[in-house]
Amino acid sequence: MWQEKEQQLYRAFTFPDFREAFAFMTKVALAAEKMDHHPTWTNTYNKVEIFLSTHSAGNIITEKDRRLAAIIDKLYNPS
Numbered sequence: 001m002w003q004e005k006e007q008q009l010y011r012a013f014t015f016p017d018f019r020e021a022f023a024f025m026t027k028v029a030l031a032a033e034k035m036d037h038h039p040t041w042t043n044t045y046n047k048v049e050i051f052l053s054t055h056s057a058g059n060i061i062t063e064k065d066r067r068l069a070a071i072i073d074k075l076y077n078p079s
Contacts (some may be wrong), residue, residue: 002069007060008040009052009069015078021046027075037068 002011015021025041025048032038040051050072052065 002073004061005051007053009050009061009065011050011069011072013048013050013076013078015046015048018045020079021048024048024075028072031071031075032068035064035068035071037064039068 002009004010013021013024015024021043025043028039028041028050037054040053042049052061052068053059054062054064
């Protein structure tokens with residue numbers, strides 16, 4: 001589940017391996033680009049951490065972040 005941390009939405013995702021983690025990141029990147037809303041994220045092997053805030057609104061959580069979070073949740077389907 002998403003957590004609010006330091007004016008950001010945060011969630012960690014775990015996958016069976018790096019390939020699946022990277023495939024997920026690719027799907028998220030395409031969805032984010034369509035929204036013109038780009039996450040801050042990290043990836044270490046099978047773990048992806050995503051931080052969402054709206055930079056143009058002063059780095060706070062907005063409805064745009066919540067919409068992207070909902071899309072990301074739908075894309076998360078670890079095997």
